Amino acid sequence: MNKKAWVGTLGVLCLLGLWLLVGCSKKETPAEQPAAPAAAQPAATPIDPNTVASVSGTVKFDGAAPKAQKIDMSQDPACKGTNTAETVVVDGGNVANVFVYVKDGLGNRTFDVPTQAAVIDQQGCRYHPHVLGVMAGQTVQIKNEDQTTHNIHPTPKDNREWNESQPPAAAPIEKNFAREEIMLPVKCNQHPWMKMYVNVVKSPFYAVTGPDGKYEIKGLPPGDYTLAFVHEKLGEQDQKVTLAAKDSKTVDTSFKQ
Amino acid sequence: MHRTKEPALKAVATPYNRALHRFAVFTASATFVLIVAGALVTSNDAGLSVPDWPTSFGYLIKVPHWVGGTRFEWSHRMIAGFVATFTVVLAVWTWLAERRRWLRILALAAFGTVLAQAVLGGLTVLFYQPPAVSAAHAALAQTFFCIAVAIALFTGRRWVEEVPRVELDTRRPSLITLTLLSIFVLYVQLILGAMFRHKGMSWWPHVLHAAIVTIVLTWTAVRAVSLYSKIEAVRRPAVILLSLLMAQLCLGFMAFLTRVAWGHDAVQPELPMVISTVAHVAVGALLLATAAVLAIQVWRHVPVAFEEPVPSGQRKPVAA
Numbered sequence: 001m002n003k004k005a006w007v008g009t010l011g012v013l014c015l016l017g018l019w020l021l022v023g024c025s026k027k028e029t030p031a032e033q034p035a036a037p038a039a040a041q042p043a044a045t046p047i048d049p050n051t052v053a054s055v056s057g058t059v060k061f062d063g064a065a066p067k068a069q070k071i072d073m074s075q076d077p078a079c080k081g082t083n084t085a086e087t088v089v090v091d092g093g094n095v096a097n098v099f100v101y102v103k104d105g106l107g108n109r110t111f112d113v114p115t116q117a118a119v120i121d122q123q124g125c126r127y128h129p130h131v132l133g134v135m136a137g138q139t140v141q142i143k144n145e146d147q148t149t150h151n152i153h154p155t156p157k158d159n160r161e162w163n164e165s166q167p168p169a170a171a172p173i174e175k176n177f178a179r180e181e182i183m184l185p186v187k188c189n190q191h192p193w194m195k196m197y198v199n200v201v202k203s204p205f206y207a208v209t210g211p212d213g214k215y216e217i218k219g220l221p222p223g224d225y226t227l228a229f230v231h232e233k234l235g236e237q238d239q240k241v242t243l244a245a246k247d248s249k250t251v252d253t254s255f256k257q
Numbered sequence: 258m259h260r261t262k263e264p265a266l267k268a269v270a271t272p273y274n275r276a277l278h279r280f281a282v283f284t285a286s287a288t289f290v291l292i293v294a295g296a297l298v299t300s301n302d303a304g305l306s307v308p309d310w311p312t313s314f315g316y317l318i319k320v321p322h323w324v325g326g327t328r329f330e331w332s333h334r335m336i337a338g339f340v341a342t343f344t345v346v347l348a349v350w351t352w353l354a355e356r357r358r359w360l361r362i363l364a365l366a367a368f369g370t371v372l373a374q375a376v377l378g379g380l381t382v383l384f385y386q387p388p389a390v391s392a393a394h395a396a397l398a399q400t401f402f403c404i405a406v407a408i409a410l411f412t413g414r415r416w417v418e419e420v421p422r423v424e425l426d427t428r429r430p431s432l433i434t435l436t437l438l439s440i441f442v443l444y445v446q447l448i449l450g451a452m453f454r455h456k457g458m459s460w461w462p463h464v465l466h467a468a469i470v471t472i473v474l475t476w477t478a479v480r481a482v483s484l485y486s487k488i489e490a491v492r493r494p495a496v497i498l499l500s501l502l503m504a505q506l507c508l509g510f511m512a513f514l515t516r517v518a519w520g521h522d523a524v525q526p527e528l529p530m531v532i533s534t535v536a537h538v539a540v541g542a543l544l545l546a547t548a549a550v551l552a553i554q555v556w557r558h559v560p561v562a563f564e565e566p567v568p569s570g571q572r573k574p575v576a577a
């Protein structure tokens with residue numbers, strides 16, 4: 001009788017465990033996607049270099065800029081220097097870290113994916129840059145220059161999620177993102193304040209505003225475009241612009257809290 | 258009305274085993290420490306700071322670079338390893354030394370729960386914290402805690418040796434129904450809180466449901482204290498339940514302020530947020546375990562008086 005109870009209970013437990021495993025893994029397995037779609041890349045649509053135009057401008061902040069919060073990094077002595085939150089960075093009314101890209105107007109054009117890697121550097125327990133633009137399929141190289149272990153954990157909506165740790169002096173991690181995705185958050189679970197955003201687009205026509213709020217997108221074929229200005233906190237603003245051959249236009253915008 | 262009856266849950270006379278009881282209390286206490294350690298992991302967003310599982314940075318027990326989120330995640334894993342080991346010992350010991358068959362099965366169930374809990378913990382790391390899996394890990398943690406507390410209670414001297422003072426319950430809903438309802442609403446509250454904490458749901462269902470929890474728990478505790486205050490085994494957990502509820506409401510309010518109202522854009526980690534949310538999780542676990550103890554004691558001391566099956570023609574209405 002006792003032996004029977006033993007075997008029965010164990011059997012039920014094993015079944016339960018198995019059911020849990022199967023049930024959970026089935027539901028939660030992220031959709032796999034090819035790591036590098038570069039092989040199947042169609043040839044880029046040619047652009048006449050003699051007609052290309054450019055657009056540039058400044059992103060401003062309306063009203064009083066929020067004060068940057070100081071970050072307490074004392075939980076890891078290897079995190080040296082001062083650090084302030086980069087959620088909204090405004091200097092003299094100019095907004096940094098705005099991702100500007102051609103959202104619409106390029107039609108079915110395709111573009112070569114740059115062979116050069118985009119670099120994310122972890123230094124002073126912060127990401128450099130805070131906002132990065134890359135093309136889908138472009139290599140992203142992640143370096144750790146700190147004397148501490150970081151983990152790099154993108155939390156995408158449309159791309160594959162991954163999480164890898166990188167001890168001090170480890171080789172750079174190389175990855176790419178296969179699908180277009182704007183403001184894809186990347187974080188470090190060792191240092192919860194560390195956060196940055198990767199923007200994955202299909203064209204090379206993008207820029208990130210610097211501390212002076214300025215951006216410039218060059219080499220655009222003439223056409224009617226929608227420019228999107230995206231900020232991690234302040235949201236998105238779209239603006240239309242028509243570029244004739246060799247035009248050089250200015251498109252400014254401003255954000256409010 | 259005051260009739261004594263053969264105590265429930267005590268079919269086999271069992272000698273008090275002091276060492277086993279002490280070990281059960283120790284395991285339950287270690288589980289509470291583990292719940293606090295787990296809450297620290299979530300509040301510090303450190304769940305994925307160690308990306309691999311069941312190894313930690315490739316090793317089973319090598320102490321890693323002691324910084325940042327790893328400190329929380331790695332200690333949580335190690336304490337969990339200890340608690341799992343204690344549970345194996347407890348299960349084997351109970352199996353060998355205990356005469357009550359149901360208690361031996363409960364100890365085995367504790368072992369099964371700890372295994373399932375380890376699997377859920379692993380899945381949440383390997384699948385990058387899907388809210389449902391992380392919330393299930395949080396809920397099963399407290400379920401395990403309740404089982405550990407129950408084993409400690411059942412192996413206690415009082416439980417084994419006392420002749421329970423029994424009063425029949427004629428009120429409807431009966432006190433045992435109320436205590437079971439308390440466990441149910443607390444469990445729902447736990448799941449709602451865990452789903453919010455793990456970003457699978459908004460905060461408002463948890464906060465709204467807190468009103469229901471407050472009503473049900475107060476009703477239960479007030480009924481227990483007002484009618485059965487002479488039964489210490491019932492009065493004590495009922496008073497503790499009510500006090501913990503008050504504390505939990507305050508802590509919930511603080512967790513809400515630091516996490517939702519002020520903490521929305523805060524640069525983590527924010528100490529007040531970590532302290533208030535961890536305390537809220539810990540007191541939540543104590544509340545659930547207290548409700549379980551109350552239900553067990555009510556089952557033992559305040560059994561429901563059933564109506565005699567009387568032919569329907571002669572049936573008289575019974576006062577509620």
Ligand code: HEM
Nearest residue numbers: 395446447450451454467470509510512513516534538541
């Ligand atoms: C009525 C009794 C209550 C109980 C038993 C309770 C229980 C819990 C539990 C167990 C958790 C954590 C779940 C986990 O382990 O992940 C939680 C989370 C939470 N609860 Fe409650 N709660 C109660 C009332 C409240 C109230 C009144 C509020 C707000 C006004 C509140 C706000 C929160 C918040 C904000 C969290 C998430 C904490 C975080 O983000 O880390 N709770 N609650």
